[in-house]
Amino acid sequence: MENLNDYLPQSVTGKNILITGGSTGIGRATALLLSGLGANVIIVGQNEQHLSDSRADLSKKAKGEVYSIKADLSTEEGIMNLFDQVNIHFAKLDVLVNNAALAAGNTEDGNYEEWQKVINTNLTAYIACSAEAVKQMNGEGHIINIGSMSADVREETGSVYVATKSAIQGFSEAFRKQINKKGIKVTLIEPGAVDTDMQEQPTDEKKEKVKKLEMLIADDIAVSVLYCLSQPKRCDVVDLKIRPHLQLI
Incomplete structure (x- = not known):
């Protein structure tokens, strides 16, 4: 894939990209x-060790600037501080990947405070980060x-998580019409x-599911992001569903 840029309609080289939840998965x-x-990339996360490890790995392979x-x-202060720093690193933001999310079960598994943090992270942060990104684009x-x-x-088994991801569907469709x-x-x-930390199964079990075509790997989604970013200006990939071959749902 070293010469992949030669085949892309739109290159990501030199683009300024912000990725939330960028330290894992x-x-x-x-x-x-x-x-x-x-691309010049900023990754965002909450765990300092994960950020440090990811930044080190990125620095080894990156052909652009890398920041963490x-x-x-989940807080307004955290989002405002984030975009203050984005503004310092980037004169202009080209791409936002809203990815940070928390796993959640159903209403029997949590309480109001826990649900609020999940909703703030999985939904409100998507809305707020999108609003701030538009200002810097x-x-x-x-x-x-x-x-x-x-x-x-x-x-x-995941009614709380389902609520946030269903809301993202509606937000994405309406927001596209807006901007x-x-x-x-x-x-x-x-x-x-996808075989990530959000899936609670043992590592060996997840690897076996990947082998059986019942689970994706994170790279599959990364390439999908690249595909969407690579389309010419006239072409919008609006909605892309990617599922394991044998995840029959």
Whole structure:
């Protein structure tokens, strides 16, 4: 894939990209891919060790600038501080990947405070980060929201998580209508099961599911993000659903 840029309609080289939840899983894989193709990348996370480890890995392969920011996106203060720092690093923001999310079960598994943190992280932060990103995009850019198959499957074991991801579906569709006229694209990517830390099964079990074509890996979603970013200006990938071949849902 060293010469991948030669085949892309729109190159990500030199693009300024912000990835929330960028220190693990899908966000980390996306950051590694895009920075390796010459994008300037900021990753955001809450765990200092994860951020440090990811930044070190990014620095080894990156062909663009790499930054990491610690921020709690469940709070207004965390989001405002994040975009203050983005403004310091980037004169203009080209791409926002809203990816940070918390796992959640059903209403029997939590309490009001826990639900509020999940909703703030999984939904309100997407809205707030999108609003701030538009201000820094100067009339042209791309916002990618990482959703989930849960918005369609609506499993009974995850009603709280389902509520947030279903809301992301509606927000993405309406928000695209709002800002496309400003030259900004909006894409919703909804993965099926992916081998990340959010999946609570043992590592060996997840690897076996990948082998059996019942689970994706984070790189699969990262390449999907690249595909959406690579389309010519006339072309919007509005909604992309990616599921394991044998996850029959």
